[in-house]
Amino acid sequence: MGSELELNAESKPDRTITPVRIWWACWAGVWTVPIVLGIAYLIAHRNMPILRVRGLGLSLSAIVLLHMYWIFVQLHSTFYAVEPQACGYWIMGTWLPCGIALFHASNSRFLHVAKLQKRYAQPGNCLIDFRPPLRSKHDLVGRFRRLSYTAKVLIIVGISMLIQVFLTALMYIISRKWHSSWGIPGTEVHGTALEQKIERGRGWEWWPSVFWQFFWSWIIAPMVLWKSRNIHDTQGWRIQTIGCALANLPAIPMWHIALYVPAMAPVNEYWLPGQWICLSIYFMEIFTIFLPCWEVMRHQSLHRVTLDGIALQGSKTTINSRTKSFTSASTMVKGMIFGLKSRKGSVTTKASFDESILAMSALEFFLEDNPAPLQEFAALREFSGENIAFLTTVTEWKRSLPSAARDSTAPSDNNVKELTREHFNRALHIYADFVSLRHAEFPINITFKDLKKLERIFDSPTRILYGDNCKVDTIAPFETPGFSFRPFSTSAPSEDSEKTIRSSFSDDIKNEAEYSGKIPEEFDATVFDDSVQSIKFLVLTNTWPKFIRTFRTSTNYSNSLEAGMWNEHGP
Structure with a gap:
């Protein structure tokens, strides 16, 4: 990163004000308004059946994290030269992967609900879930199996988020890109202050963030797509799930292409590498916020x-x-x-x-x-x-x-x-x-x-x-x-x-x-x-x-x- 931001070794560490940067800064505010209004509308109607079954907590939490990352990218080109060191690294390593993880956890709820509801499709079926008490209070596996589906998902996603944060912190500690006094020798960056900032935008330190985004987008999302192929609901939930899963697929590959392929430099002057990730966030917000809002209004009509x-x-x-x-x-x-x-x-x-x-x-x-x-x-x-x-x-x-x-x-x-x-x-x-x-x-x-x-x-x-x-x-x-x-039964258990x-x-x-x-x-x-x-x-x-x-x-x-x-x- 750097050339696409119209920066070079002689550039002064000051804000970059151009018509393109002004446009992105204004767009950050304009797009945020309907997002906030849509979230408020869903929260206000959260007790409606078509929203209760979705579980808004996970999906809206994910959207908030992803939108915060989206705002950062819109303003990044303007304040890149003056923003604190490692600011982009920590945001890319926490907000984005954690938001993606929460989002796909909420997507998996669609499959869970559809699977359980199949048991209601035939008269006489019910869903009572009796969990026999554990023989040992220290049986963690048993305790986990006794939890509700939402609790299990939160624990699994929470663990993955902690691993991501740990790896982000570990890479920050062992690399000397952001601190020259400690870390692994040979990982330093050299040159002017702005050249060093440019070099910090790429390298192996970013791999954990890339891996987790690839994992959720290219492994979990296709699994959800495949399992939801035969589900046809009247609430737009399947369309929302499939649309968001498809929108996630091109984000990481296009981000890598824009970052490392020299031929993308003219495009990067107007469309930052991070904007490819933001493009998927656009669709995720449309399917997760505006589609349910439309379904609520249609239901009210x-x-x-x-x-x-x-x-x-x-x-x-x-x-x-x-x-x-x-x-x-x-x-x-x-x-x-x-x-x-x-x-x-x-x-x-x-x-x-x-x-x-x-x-x-x-x-x-x-x-x-x-x-x-x-x-x-x-x-x-x-x-x-x-x-x-x-x-x-x-x-x-x-x-x-x-x-x-x-x-x-x-x-x-x-x-x-x-x-x-x-x-x-x-x-x-x-x-x-x-x-x-x-x-x-x-x-x-x-x-x-x-x-x-x-x-x-x-x-x-x-x-x-x-x-x-x-x-x-x-x-x-x-x-x-x-x-x-x-x-x-009259037989004694062995x-x-x-x-x-x-x-x-x-x-x-x-x-x-x-x-x-x-x-x-x-x-x-x-x-x-x-x-x-x-x-x-x-x-x-x-x-x-x-x-x-x-x-x-x-x-x-x-x-x-x-x-x-x-x-x-x-x-």
Whole structure:
């Protein structure tokens, strides 16, 4: 570096003011404004489902570090001659690789969420993740495996960032480029002060920074690209992930070419070598900030249209004295989703679709009649499969309740108490699978009031049953107070079977564990009703309109679903 900055051995150590440098300095301020506004907009809407699933903490932290490096590059050409020694070295060795590492850690969350949501694509699946307590508090590997995915990623990325900072500091210490009194002999730079500054901009001291950027951009990013090839979501997350991964690929090669190929000198007068890295940062910021902002605004627009449709349908229902029955809702859904004529000969029009398909009765019929297509769409396309799974699971739970358990005024004999305990345990699993902030991988988004109500009833038994803050011996878990098992094995474990026990313990405890403590008085058949209504409205205004719009435009998939519905359920 140096010639591209219009510097030479006779240049004075002063600011370089040219039209090109003024342009880059102004551009640094102009581009920063929408970036800050976009980050603020995302933070303000961070509780929206399409942003909650992304995990904004990692991605926005990465963007802040990368943008700080980007600002430095824009001003570097102007203040290069007067900036402190090793300033560029430390910024290149810390801000850039750490930002890239955080960014690709946030990108990997896309694959993690998509993988887990696949388990919601089929009815009856859930994500309870029971982690049996460690036999030794000093088992670091076991402790690491018990951590959540986000915690694991932060630890791995944190370690890699510490290694990068350590290597940057080590190269600074052993090289005499920045300090002539100590370091490895022969690593000094000679010449005028400005010639020495120019030579400090290249050399083996920069290799650790280059290596880590190459590692994240050319090893991790292609892996993410390959694994995400078959994921098709409706939130733009796949486009964001692929776009950012592709934008990272040419940065380091072009930076090296600009730095070491003499033919690039004319280009470097206007476009610094570091600008090639900044070019990838441009695209990363566009895909990470502006694309989600656009998705939020599109979601809000669809939300308003849905609410307007619901309001219109509600007013017409009132005027017509609620003449539309559940049967008409079934005909409407089957006809409107697939745009076909029912077997009774009625034809669904687009006008009636716009007026009726967004009604709650249509959603409730679909959940009652055949929720599998909607659940598959929510899990694989919108990453909100937990909502549909929660609704269907609670419906099945309420159907299984005997009349004696539904009526709180009925006399409580031993049979009723046993049935109540059995259904309380099933409700406990529902709470752990879908509601608990400690155990559910994707907790459903219910109101604070409803969450606290369910926590008062289920939180303490859940901690006992699933071992949270409770020491459960993996060899003899039955001795924990308030914890019991239905017999499922009579054979004693051998010393060689501990690994098998650990691997199967999660499934066994989910299917066989029972809470034997006191059942809270607040528990009854209506315990989930408020949460169900909240999630139904969330699905109605988020997932349902996207499902209708997507599958009406997907002829092949719609035809297959339509055939399955008619064959399975009739007209």
